[in-house]
Amino acid sequence: MTQPPKGARRSYGVKTAPYGFLLPAALLFLLFFALPIGYALWLSVHKVEIKGLGLGKGAKSEVWAGLENYGSALADPEFLGSALRVLGYGALVVPVMLGLALLFALLLDSERVRGRSFARLAIFLPYAVPGVIAAVLWGFLYLPDVSPFHFLLEKAGLPQPDLMDGGPLYLAMSNIAVWGGTGFNMIVIYTSLRALPTEVFEAAKLDGCSELQIALRIKIPMVMPSLVLTFFFSIIATLQVFNEPMTLKPLTNGIPSTWSPLMKVYNDAFTGGNIYAASATAVVLALATFALSFALLRISNRRTTQGAGR
């Protein structure tokens, strides 16, 4: 069969078809992404002005507020407190979760390790458990009357800490995130390990490298792009933690209703009724997330290039 010259048979349909296929996605993007983001930005620079006694129609009007909402958001001790808590929480969750994900991915990739298909499924399992349910399960396991930890500590005659208050609360909360997130990240890293060319490892093995050396010197640097990706998504998810502290809250007095920034936004918007302040806080949170992830991305990029240059 002879191939027609490119474009000769291109009809009107070929030119318009891609736009047709993109139409549903584009419409949904406009309605449920672009429009809300624009509206949030608009709200964040407005406020309600009340005329007179604030009674009757037209007594309340939305007026330009400039950066006023941003100023008060950044000065709000509740917001700053929640931001600090979540930074501490993130500093625990992200390294531990990605460290474990990387470790398990490397172990899955090692042929001398047994029980790999069982472990792969078991570690991935929490991905299928909603955050709310994960928090319910762990929350009960933290309750002194239910917990096996407290049972063991009691038997051993040791003091039993309250896992849902003060310092231990960070560990308890981080544990839920690590439990829920390790599996998915492990799969992402494992997938890119599997895509690496095997000749490199064989050559290294012939040169007498141990499996550990191969993992540290060859595998980890080569899967750096997927590590950076998982890192990026983990930070975004961590800074927005909401479901888990919200769910644990009824089980303890140790979690204030503004524990995380997102809880603060929710509280302002739906309990306090100030959607303008809440929007400004949400925008600040989004910008901070971007800034933090890009800054860390740059640092890790510099590290990788230096490492490669050695």
Add this chain to the structure above:
Amino acid sequence: MTGHATPALRKAPPAAGTTPGTAQAPPAPGTAGPAPRRTALLPTAALILGALYCLLPVAWVVVAATKADDELFSTFTFLPGTGLADNLGELTAYRDGIYWKWMGNSVLYAGLGALLSTVVSAFAGYALAVYRFRGRELFFNVMLTGVLMPPVILAIPQYLLMAEADLTDSYLSVLLPLILSPYGVYLGRIYAEAAIPAELVEAGRVDGAGEWRIFTRIAVPMLGPGLVTIFLFQFVAIWNNFLLPFIMLGDDEKFPMTVGLFTLLKQGASQPALYTLVITGALLAVLPLIALFLVIQRFWSLDLLSGAVKS
């Protein structure tokens, strides 16, 4: 399936000059022998420990769902109780079976939402992979920023806009915002680029097939596993979603499982008898997805979830 094929592929061919006997010897630096096949004990232990850690809460909820009210706080954590049938009966009877209503709602939101999401992602991914047109990269990049957009900045204005349209507290308010998944579009593009050869599309055109016919008859069958992946990803994402329905819905008849169990837990703070219902409900909520993954992993690979197209 890429799952279990590699160990065989990764076996090093025996190096010239080595006898089979040396395979069991510890590798001395500089020896060119095949890698030892012994089980690495410490790494295996670490991996199994990780697996057990991940199974622990699930194992607990299975045991705890069998405990009666008084057993929950008095017997050892992993000691099975005697109340499973009672708990299931009480849960079903609770407020005329509202629990099963929540379960049904979750299936509806996640099932229909994931189905629509898969269609939208397949359309967009196919267009981005197969056609060359103006604005292609721009569209893709704008869409990708959506992946990075924190849901928090979307949730409040989405609620207010839904309120403007008089749609809050409706099934649509939870369903519609979750149809478009930027990650789904991204996966759709990757799979379409890998699975659909340009020559095949061109051949279809030469044979006089229209663009729609080429998509449905050629592209969709080739995209099979990729579409299953997008569906599963989005199904899990919607099934696990809490924030959006929590904000949008007020009527508990429309709650999905996550929000329903949350409100039940909240009431439990003053009525501890509800705790056993929460635990039994949590068990029943976890089972369908676990079963889904166990069944589906026979003909579908987890690797696909991270956009792996090699195999």
